[in-house]
Amino acid sequence: MLRRRPHPFLCALLLVAAPGCYGGLGANDSNAAADSEDAGSTAGSDGASTGADDGGSVFACDPDAVAPELPLRRLSKIQYASTIADLVRGAAPEGDVDAILTELDPLIATVPEDARETIAGETHGGFRRLDQTVHQEHVNASYDVAVAVGRELTATEARRTAAIGSCATDADAANDDACLGDFIARFGGRAMRRPLDADEVGFYRSVYDGEGAAVGMDPEAFADVVAVMLVSPQFLYFVEHGDAPVAATADRYWLSGHEIATRLSYHFWQSMPDDELIAAAESGALLTDEGYAAQIDRLLADPRTEITFGEFYREWLWLDDLAPMDALVGTALFDAVRGDFEPGPDTTANMVAEVVDMATWTTFVQGGGFEELFLSDRSFAKTADVAALYGVTPWQGGEPPVLEDPARVGLLTRAALVASGGNNTRPIMKGVFLRKGLLCEPVPPPPNNAAANPPELSDEMTTREVVEELTQQPDTACAGCHSTFINPLGFATENFDSLGRTRTEQTLFDEAGAVVGSKPIDTSSMPQIIAGDTTMSSGAADLAQLMIESDKPQACLARNLVRFTLARPEDVMGDGCMLDEAASRLSEGVPLVEVIRAVALRPEFRQRRFE
């Protein structure tokens, strides 16, 4: 529905004492829960939101500070599915692998999806690997999958020969005992990501025996052993006991070689360690700085790492929240708004992929740093729909096409970050995303019922004008945040319409979709990336530059990278060294891949705290 006159009534009614968006929010309290454990580690110590005006990192590195540890982390669904697949590939005849995985797919699908978990008090964004809930369905589904894997790997003589060895199918009973022992050690070692000890081998032998039910090389008994292994805590969780104590600490320990191998492999590849990583663990090479760094280099060079960090960028940039672009096709107003551009059912996914490809290409192919990521002038649109929005030919791989449109000035102007899929742009939500997602500054909740009055498409005013009249009335609670903290960021990209196309004028429509006029777009604003800074921005290019100069988005990316790496909310004090290293390097323009490497090289990645 169109709004002819904005309704200022709401804000007038709700003159509640909303906190000011600067001053009252000088500290990012996103770590309040985690920080509360550390004396002196108050929300106020989290200076990221205030920027690094001195040019250094906003984080403080205190080598003695200790971060909380994530207890008994479980495999994420992606990690679980990848590990099952890798185990099957390593145990089944090559020609049977696809059939087995197809058989397992419906069962793996019953494992609950991981939710995007974020930090306390935040409702947007988040990373799936932070979801540590364990539901009944996890236990039920993993049991069903484990039983099915056991059944499938032992279903035929050929499969038993491949998984267990020819000793399992030959007629020689004399080798049966060794056959069983070898299988338990080999398959179990792969599943548990470490060698089994004698007690464990004995335990699995007893599983095989089945209270005396097993006779000879019994396929059902082998299947049971596989099943029990694949629901063990050592398989479903990252069970870590640590090794040597960290000097001069009370409760910190270095991880063992196999524990490090597991952390590395799941961090970079989302799956179990490969033979080379296991060998490095067993030889002790992983416990040396050189050996550890060499393995990180090897993991980083593997294509699986690019996929993993594609997931990271996708989740960091809230790309899963992008609305469908085609939902309103066929409605009069939207058809008028979209003109001859017809978004299809895949357009949203194509927009998301374009940003993910941009980020991973910049990171792993170009070797770019933060500015290259933030200001990339290349198109990564592989499909005709998004390429058409950009006015380029689809990217076929290789060197990506240059975006000739001067309005496309990097990340902030990618279609996935400016499109709404509706009749109208959403400058408020764009502003909220930039403030929260890219600057890591909390936005206080709106007054009660504020959301009841969304800005609507007007036949008289631009969307910016509607938003200003609705939310920036002087002396209202709304204006406190909207006029300084939210709207100026969102207005900067109002030169893109709701489908992400460049515009200099906003066409005005009536309800039936008839054009009734147009008004010029105004992208100027005072974004106040740093509180009180009165520098004006003329649009997205200026805004991006101001953001880069503030070092805030670099600090924010550092937060998210540490969060993703540790699979838990960062602790500003306890993780200060890791945060500081990441943020400093990002601000210095160090290539992104080097920052990823540097975070994993931190000693904290190889340590574990036990309380």
Next chain:
Amino acid sequence: MGKPRQLLLARRHFLHGAGGFALALPVLRSLMPRDSWAGDPPFAKNPRFVAFATEHGGVWEDFMFPGATTLTDTQAYAGRTIRRGALVRTLDGAQAGVCPVLSGPADVLTPELAAKLNVLRGLDCPFYLGHHRGGHLGNFADNDGNGTDGVVAQGFPMPTIDQVMAWSPSFYPDLSTTLERSMIVGSRVSWGWSSPESGTGSIQEQPPVFSSLELFNRIFVPVEDDLTSARPPVVDRVLDQYRSLRQSDRRLSAADRQRIDDHLERLDELQRRLEVTVSCGDVMPPSADSTDEWNSSSFGYDPAAQRRFWQLFNDVIAAAFVCGTSRIAVLRVSDTFSDFQGDWHQAVAHEAHTHDGGAQGTLWAAHQRFFADVMLDLARKLDVDEGDGVTMLDNTLIAWSQESGLFTHESVSTPVVTFGSAAGAFATGQYLDYRNLADEGMYGWSNGSTQRLNPGLSYNQWLGSALTAMGVPKAEYEAGEYGGYGQIYVGEGREQYYPSGVFDVAGETLPWLGSD
């Protein structure tokens, strides 16, 4: 694993399946342990619970509620005069109903079925909740934080009442036939403890299903399962592994051990489920799956497809109740039941109170379709004789709640519509109005329209009433100063409308609703 019990199929009935699967089922009574029946038949001692949670609300009172003339009785209660009356079913051609939204085909919403309805008005969440999912069943913390009150509420996560029931030894005194303690359809409607048996740990969302076929597979034990193995079940050995790690002297943190304990509880539940060997007789697997509908690109504005989607779940729920493999179902229905193609949230729900009534017309018609196509459909499917003239519906409480009251975002007078008497715990056929008409101090606001709102009783009281009806003793869920279920929090500036007298009665079953 033992051999499945073979049931005595002395009496069967065919469910009113909507095409999902053919099912010849024994009556529930043959499945119920003898002591689960009340000494005073005909009602079952252990009733079932179904909750439908729909989005937005905002339906005008003339559409959502019966006319005021229906309210013939009054009573002083909690500092106000409350009102009630018998629901009046009226005919409009082939349609029958008690109000425009609560209407359906006359041959389905028969006088007998209409008499099993209740319409509750004047149940309030006494703070600004805004958009939420969790409030329907008591976890007010799951809200969007679009308001200062909502942010406060986010700090108090609670299990939803279905999970309280699901893990209550009073609700499930005998789990021998239970495969799923609670069937959850649609995201973010049910929350429980990470260690549900002990009621400890963190509050976490319960994962939903979207596939009726997957739900079917969870609640039925295939008779053709291989039963010939002489090998003992491996779940015992799985438990051994976790206990061994838990008790080992290897280095673990206290929190690590808690995680293992949580997992052990889940394994106990898995073991229990694996020992359920009930068979329902001639069960044919469903021939259709809800996701077949859902995957259609036009599903979002195809009310017929949405009807089929939800009716497939209704089939599975009814079958599970008949078989006794579950007694709880909660469903979050986020479909619009409208052919409106566009931004429903902004263009319809948020416009529900524009004076021209255009959006409202779309909104209430959609709610009517939900009622007729989903809620009424399930009521009809359950309204089959279980013996002694009592139907499965009589032994069930179906409750439909909306996200908001008469105004989108505002949780004052959130409508609650019920079917069934909860095994005799509730009187039915009533329109109950708990508002304090003498107090017009509050206002609702939406898109240029304001209206006085009369404060009602606490929604917590409704939640507690439902728990009580389901046989969950207050000792299992009440905590704090007041009765009822869940945290009681009065929003900023609303204290005057909700004096302590409102909460003093929160532990009582809502007046007139109880059958005694």
